[in-house]
Amino acid sequence: MTPEEFRHAGHALIDWIADYRSDLEKRPVRAQVGPGEVAASFAAEAPRAPQTAAQLLTELDEKIVPGITQVQHPMHFGWFPSNASLASTLGDIASSGLGTLGISWESCPAATELEQVVCDWMRQLTGLSGNWQGCIQDTASTACLTALLLARERASDFAQNRGGLHGEQRALIVYTTDEAHSSVVKAALLAGFGELNLRRVAMDPHSRSMLAPGLAQQITDDIKAGFKPAAVVASVGSTGVTAFDPVAEIAEIATQHGLWLHVDAAMAGSAMLLPECRHLWQGVEAADSISWNPHKWMGTILDCSLMYVRDVEHLVRVMSTNPSYLRSTVDDEVLQYRDWGIPLGRRFRALKLWYHLSIDGIDAIRSRLRRDLDNARWFAEQVAATPDWQVLAPVSLQTVCIRHQPADLDDEALDRHTLAWVHSINQSGTAFMSPSILNDRWMVRVSIGVEATTRKHVEALWQLIQQQVQQGAE
Amino acid sequence: MTPEEFRHAGHALIDWIADYRSDLEKRPVRAQVGPGEVAASFAAEAPRAPQTAAQLLTELDEKIVPGITQVQHPMHFGWFPSNASLASTLGDIASSGLGTLGISWESCPAATELEQVVCDWMRQLTGLSGNWQGCIQDTASTACLTALLLARERASDFAQNRGGLHGEQRALIVYTTDEAHSSVVKAALLAGFGELNLRRVAMDPHSRSMLAPGLAQQITDDIKAGFKPAAVVASVGSTGVTAFDPVAEIAEIATQHGLWLHVDAAMAGSAMLLPECRHLWQGVEAADSISWNPHKWMGTILDCSLMYVRDVEHLVRVMSTNPSYLRSTVDDEVLQYRDWGIPLGRRFRALKLWYHLSIDGIDAIRSRLRRDLDNARWFAEQVAATPDWQVLAPVSLQTVCIRHQPADLDDEALDRHTLAWVHSINQSGTAFMSPSILNDRWMVRVSIGVEATTRKHVEALWQLIQQQVQQGAE
Numbered sequence: 013m014t015p016e017e018f019r020h021a022g023h024a025l026i027d028w029i030a031d032y033r034s035d036l037e038k039r040p041v042r043a044q045v046g047p048g049e050v051a052a053s054f055a056a057e058a059p060r061a062p063q064t065a066a067q068l069l070t071e072l073d074e075k076i077v078p079g080i081t082q083v084q085h086p087m088h089f090g091w092f093p094s095n096a097s098l099a100s101t102l103g104d105i106a107s108s109g110l111g112t113l114g115i116s117w118e119s120c121p122a123a124t125e126l127e128q129v130v131c132d133w134m135r136q137l138t139g140l141s142g143n144w145q146g147c148i149q150d151t152a153s154t155a156c157l158t159a160l161l162l163a164r165e166r167a168s169d170f171a172q173n174r175g176g177l178h179g180e181q182r183a184l185i186v187y188t189t190d191e192a193h194s195s196v197v198k199a200a201l202l203a204g205f206g207e208l209n210l211r212r213v214a215m216d217p218h219s220r221s222m223l224a225p226g227l228a229q230q231i232t233d234d235i236k237a238g239f240k241p242a243a244v245v246a247s248v249g250s251t252g253v254t255a256f257d258p259v260a261e262i263a264e265i266a267t268q269h270g271l272w273l274h275v276d277a278a279m280a281g282s283a284m285l286l287p288e289c290r291h292l293w294q295g296v297e298a299a300d301s302i303s304w305n306p307h308k309w310m311g312t313i314l315d316c317s318l319m320y321v322r323d324v325e326h327l328v329r330v331m332s333t334n335p336s337y338l339r340s341t342v343d344d345e346v347l348q349y350r351d352w353g354i355p356l357g358r359r360f361r362a363l364k365l366w367y368h369l370s371i372d373g374i375d376a377i378r379s380r381l382r383r384d385l386d387n388a389r390w391f392a393e394q395v396a397a398t399p400d401w402q403v404l405a406p407v408s409l410q411t412v413c414i415r416h417q418p419a420d421l422d423d424e425a426l427d428r429h430t431l432a433w434v435h436s437i438n439q440s441g442t443a444f445m446s447p448s449i450l451n452d453r454w455m456v457r458v459s460i461g462v463e464a465t466t467r468k469h470v471e472a473l474w475q476l477i478q479q480q481v482q483q484g485a486e
Numbered sequence: 487m488t489p490e491e492f493r494h495a496g497h498a499l500i501d502w503i504a505d506y507r508s509d510l511e512k513r514p515v516r517a518q519v520g521p522g523e524v525a526a527s528f529a530a531e532a533p534r535a536p537q538t539a540a541q542l543l544t545e546l547d548e549k550i551v552p553g554i555t556q557v558q559h560p561m562h563f564g565w566f567p568s569n570a571s572l573a574s575t576l577g578d579i580a581s582s583g584l585g586t587l588g589i590s591w592e593s594c595p596a597a598t599e600l601e602q603v604v605c606d607w608m609r610q611l612t613g614l615s616g617n618w619q620g621c622i623q624d625t626a627s628t629a630c631l632t633a634l635l636l637a638r639e640r641a642s643d644f645a646q647n648r649g650g651l652h653g654e655q656r657a658l659i660v661y662t663t664d665e666a667h668s669s670v671v672k673a674a675l676l677a678g679f680g681e682l683n684l685r686r687v688a689m690d691p692h693s694r695s696m697l698a699p700g701l702a703q704q705i706t707d708d709i710k711a712g713f714k715p716a717a718v719v720a721s722v723g724s725t726g727v728t729a730f731d732p733v734a735e736i737a738e739i740a741t742q743h744g745l746w747l748h749v750d751a752a753m754a755g756s757a758m759l760l761p762e763c764r765h766l767w768q769g770v771e772a773a774d775s776i777s778w779n780p781h782k783w784m785g786t787i788l789d790c791s792l793m794y795v796r797d798v799e800h801l802v803r804v805m806s807t808n809p810s811y812l813r814s815t816v817d818d819e820v821l822q823y824r825d826w827g828i829p830l831g832r833r834f835r836a837l838k839l840w841y842h843l844s845i846d847g848i849d850a851i852r853s854r855l856r857r858d859l860d861n862a863r864w865f866a867e868q869v870a871a872t873p874d875w876q877v878l879a880p881v882s883l884q885t886v887c888i889r890h891q892p893a894d895l896d897d898e899a900l901d902r903h904t905l906a907w908v909h910s911i912n913q914s915g916t917a918f919m920s921p922s923i924l925n926d927r928w929m930v931r932v933s934i935g936v937e938a939t940t941r942k943h944v945e946a947l948w949q950l951i952q953q954q955v956q957q958g959a960e
Contacts, residue, residue, distance in 0.1 A: 013572040013845055015508040021576055022500035029583030030493035043595045047819040050599035058607035062847035065576060068840075072580065076837075079596025083587045091593070091811065094831075096585030098487040102495055102539060106546065108578040109503030111570030111787060113557045119565070121517045122553030125524035133532035150624060151829040161676055176680025177651035178658070194807035195830055202635055202805075202828065204678035206650020251811055307831070313585060314831055331676075333668035336923035337565065337725055337931065341909060345521040354676065354828070355625035356669055357568075357781070357788055363550075366542075371487055373536035435815060449810035457811065 013065075021065030028069050032077070033084070033098065036464070040441025041088050043081045050079040086464035087443040089473060092251070092279050092411070093384075093461035095311030103367025104313050107360040114358035116338050117346035124349055127362040134306070134318055134365070137374060138284040141297055144320040147352040148361045152278035153195035155303030155319040156245065158331070158353055160186065160203040162301065162321070163243035163272030165330045172330070177204050184242035185234050187211045187227055189257065191220040191250045193276060200245075209239070217451075219406055220253050222246065224261035231269050243272040248293045248304075249280025252448055252457075253405035253413050256280070260295025273299040281318065282309035283409055285378055286385075292408060309384070309410065309461045310377060312368045316361055319352075327352060384410045384461040387470045391460065394474050404455050411459040413450065416481050423453060430454040433480045443473050495539030502543050506551070507558070507572065510938070514915025515562050517555045524553040560938035561917040563947060566725070566753050566885070567858075567935035569785030577841025578787050581834040588832035590812050591820035598823055601836040604843070608780070608792055611848060612758040615771055618794040621826040622835045626752035627669035629777035629793040630719065632805070632827055634660065634677040636775065636795070637717030637746030639804045646804070651678050658716035659708050661685045661701055663731065665694040665724045667750060674719075683713070693880055694727050696720065698735035705743050717746040722767045722778075723754025726922055726931075727879035727887050730754070734769025747773040755792070756783035757883055759852055760859075766882060783858070783884065783935045784851060786842045790835055793826075801826060858884045858935040861944045865934065868948050878929050885933040887924065890955050897927060904928040907954045917947050 013021070053075045083094045112120040131146030149155045165172055167184050177184070186200045190212045200210050211234070214226035231241045244266050246257040259275060266273040275296055281304020283289040296302060303319040306312035321327050332351035334343075350356045368377075388410040395401045395414050404413040421429055434447045434456045446457045460470060487495070527549045557568045586594040605620030623629045639646055641658050651658070660674045664686045674684050685708070688700035705715045718740050720731040733749060740747040749770055755778020757763040770776060777793045780786035795801050806825035808817075824830045842851075862884040869875045869888050878887040895903055908921045908930045920931045934944060 013576070015504045015572065018507065018572040018576065019500060019504035022504065022579070023497055025576060025579055025583070026493060026496035026500055029580075030489045030496065032583065033492065033585075034489040042592070045595050047591070047595075047816050048599070050596045051603050054600070054603045056606075058604075058611055058843050058848055060848060062850070063844045065573075065841075065845060068844055076584075076596045076600065079594070079599065080584060080586055081593050081595075083593065084585050091587070091589065094585075094587040096582075098489065098492040099539075101582050101585065102487070102492065102499060104582040105496070105499055105579050106503075108570075108575050108582065108787060109499070109506065110550075110554065111507075111558050111568075111575060112554055113565070113568040113788065115565065117521070118516070119555050119557065120553070121519050121521075121555075122524045122550045125522070125553065126528070126550065129525050129528045130532075132530075137532055151831045153830045154828050157828055164678070171680060172675040172678070173681050175657055175682045176675075177678045178654055178683070179680060180652055183649060183652040194809040194812075198805070198807045198828075201646040201650075204638070204646070204650045206645060206653060207647050208649045209652070251809070305831075313582060314587065315829070315833055331672070333672050335668040335725070336928075337920050338668075339921075342521050354628050354631055354672075355789070356627045357625045359789055367539075369532050370537045370542055371539060374532055374534065376536070446811050447813075454810075 024066065024069060028072070036082055036085050039082050039085065041082050041085045041444040042438050042441055043079050044441060045079045050075060081444065084462060084464065086462055086466065086469040087473065088462050089458045089460060090444040090446045092459050093309045094307065094314060095309065095463045096313035097311040097368055097372060097463060099371035100312040100364040100368035103364035106367065107363045110360060112360045114360060115350060115356050116340065116348055118340040120360065123358070123360040123362065124347060126366060127349060128347065130362045130365040130369070131318060133369060135320065138281065139287065139290050140320065143297070143322050145324050146318050146320040147349055149303065149317045149319045149353055150315040151317050152276060152303045152305055153199065154354065155317055156195050156274060156276055157199040157202055158319065159272070159274035159301040159303070160199045160243055162327060162330055163274070164203055164205070166272055166326060167240060167242035182238055182240040183209045185209050185211060185239045186242060187213055187230065187244040189213050189215050189222045189247065191215060191252055191255045192245055192247045193251050193278065196245045196276060220250065220255040222257040222262065224258050224265060227262060228265050231265065241269050241271050243274065245274045245276055248275055248277035249283070249409060251279065253450060254280070254409050254411045256292050256408060259293050259299065263295045263298035267298060275299045275302045277302060277304040279305070279308050280409060281305065282381060285310065285374070286381055306365060309381065311463055312365050316365060380463065387467055388412055388460045390467065391458065391470050391474060404450060410461045411457055413455050413457055415455045427454045430456060433477070433484050436484070437476060437480050443476055498540065498543060502546070510556055510559050513556050513559065515556050515559045515918040516912050516915055517553050518915060519553045524549060555918065558936060558938065560936055560940065560943040561947065562936050563932045563934060564918040564920045566933050567783045568781065568788060569783065569937045570787035571785040571842055571846060571937060573845035574786040574838040574842035577838035580841070581837045584834060586834045588834060589824060589830050590814065590822055592814040594834065597832070597834040597836065598821060600840060601823060602821065604836045604839040605792060607843060608839070609794065612755065613761065613764050614794065617771070617796050619798050620792050620794040621823055623777065623791045623793045623827055624789040625791050626750060626777045626779055627673065628828065629791055630669055630748060630750055631673040631676055632793065633746070633748035633775040633777070634673045634717055636801060636804055637748070638677055638679070640746055640800060641714060641716035656712055656714040657683045659683050659685060659713045660716060661687050661704065661718040663687050663689050663696045663721065665689060665726055665729045666719055666721045667725050667752065670719045670750060694724065694729035696731040696736065698732050698739060701736060702739050705739065715743055715745050717748065719748045719750055722749055722751035723757070723883060725753065727924060728754070728883050728885045730766050730882060733767050733773065737769045737772035741772060749773045749776045751776060751778040753779070753782050754883060755779065756855060759784065760855055780839060783855065785937055786839050790839060854937065861941055862886055862934045864941065865932065865944050865948060878924055884935045885931055887929050887931055889929045901928045904930060907951070907958050910958070911950060911954050917950055
């Protein structure tokens, strides 16, 4: 494809995207295809005869779009908001268009340095001190794995340079709670700690926040038993019920015992753009690493997960490689982001954050986040004020956990009832929410915060839910 | 930013990209900025007043472009080709435009299923049997880490479900060579094996291929010494000198001793699109995992690394998570790519591979690869036929390792001479090559295979090199 063919096809694609984003509200929220349907619409072998870009647009319409759950749809309340603001989308397109290679500073100085710049902008915008340096990872899962590798190597005094974990006399222990994201346990297992060395610290039964005294006690017990406490992962805005572990108290205990403290603020990091929310991670300055995802509520298109550390020297010592074929004459003066994570080659992700901040502007982003907080409060009030309905967890941000709980249902019937009404709505395509298990019972997470979601959509959702429950009862 | 504003700005951006790609040849190959220059051109704080997309285009021109090493430039011969074909770029733009969320099949069935389709197309196009199932990872580094985690858990019978590596009586051993990519050692260290448990198997001194008898002997020795051999990583087209480890022989030994065999074909995988090159990984069917990067020579825009495994059940058992908030009613019938790698959220990467294959077509891609093989053979012949010049390693594909070696230079003077002429050319911006160390001496890798590079550019390079060496001598 020549640049002129690209120009022509690119214009058509931009028009197609603009139309697609304009028409989102007319589509069902959840993809309406069954398992295997999309795959079956493609040939079993790669095309031999080239197709035109125009033909692919038709195929996008016919084969791909029906297979997309519309997370940009204003009636999408599932999982967490995964906003892909059009300003950041433009930056992502610029990244594709430039076709850069990010394997070293030399391969694209602009990619390295703009990433330093925007990570520092974001640091300031979330109220973090100048002690932190950041990078962009793909996801919070990868950031958490990286953090636990850093913890493992600090606690073992660089066992990777000796016999690895085999050589360690005392098993290294990782602390978190059952409310932590699934990626935390995954990261701990992949980092090699082993299931038996993971501790699920006790939580407050209502808020599902880690109980700091429980952590302290567990650490003391583990030390007595001959183990070596290594890391604690604190959840700041958990996925289940948006629980907030008490970072300041945890940090004090972590510091006392020399544990690595990783703060997983994947979702709630966006809230830290609002000064009035920062009390929710009070004490964060004493952590060792922080990650959060602008690609969620804030709306910088996936994938864009920020990771900050205080001890860059330690990070680089654990993660670095420096083969001769990647060396340049200025290596002592520049930063190599390949030494900050797992992949060597990196896309120019800083562009989408730069575009997002520059075009939308931080004031508009903050206003939108505040709108969503208001909408969530309103929604929670409606639910709480309605007979047989319950709000099941504190609404600290924009996710509301709810259940319709008529008096005559036993536990299993209640689960069936909950899944019935939420699946009916999800399957209808009118709106989408995530069923989730809380204390062994199904409930429904209503996560408000899609860029296009206004009060009127939240009102429509509450009407829809009540109608569905009413219909189910008839 | 509204869809209509996006439409307007998107058209301008597409024009800008088309112009940029057209004008590439006029720019210096290597970025002409010094350390810190790009960063210094941005404000220390995020902009408060929104900027227009038009303003950002100006900033792209003024601040970003000078900081890019032009790996799409026809005179770029550095590292490995990192082609970003415009067809695949278009697919990447479609991915951005759709703004999908890939955390489960349900969140975007089309992303999961198109990935299955294109990975299977690529499997067929590289001559792999139907025993392999694939996914797209960001890079070969991540694929290698994933492979070594799979190896670790198979060799330890799922130690992650017990005490992790702490609990193992016998240290697990990983085998590779000094010629393997730096990411192999990095992956082994991050996976927790430890430096003392990595074996660098002896190589043929000329081809730098692993000596299979050396591997067999080392394994026997390790077993006698009470260790547990766990994994071997074979390089198929190494980064240094494009060395090929003998996969068939290694596979036989690996099978005999129950080792996991990971084939790292990051670069040379593209060559497997050509039936006449497949002898270079003969025996690959007996491996356990394979990875290679369409984002290199083949030209699907970064990041697009294919990973294939035979035992999907094992893969998923090691990498899976299944929290309640990600479950759907069809989980038993669908594939969850989150269980194939580290990140939970995934971009819709299959689109760029689909666009690339559909618009460019496999025949044109294969022709281009053959052109590059021809050009490399021609270049190597010129070098070999010129007094005082040496081709230092077999030219199995498209990278030629060369040195100008006048008789009167001792080793250190030779290193200074080599670095002097290559740095002069690189700094001039006229062409770019990668200096690299081979057997403790600097040499220069000339990696041919940028999409825009024709014979005339390779001829120009050879003239330029000879002139530079001549000038340096005067």
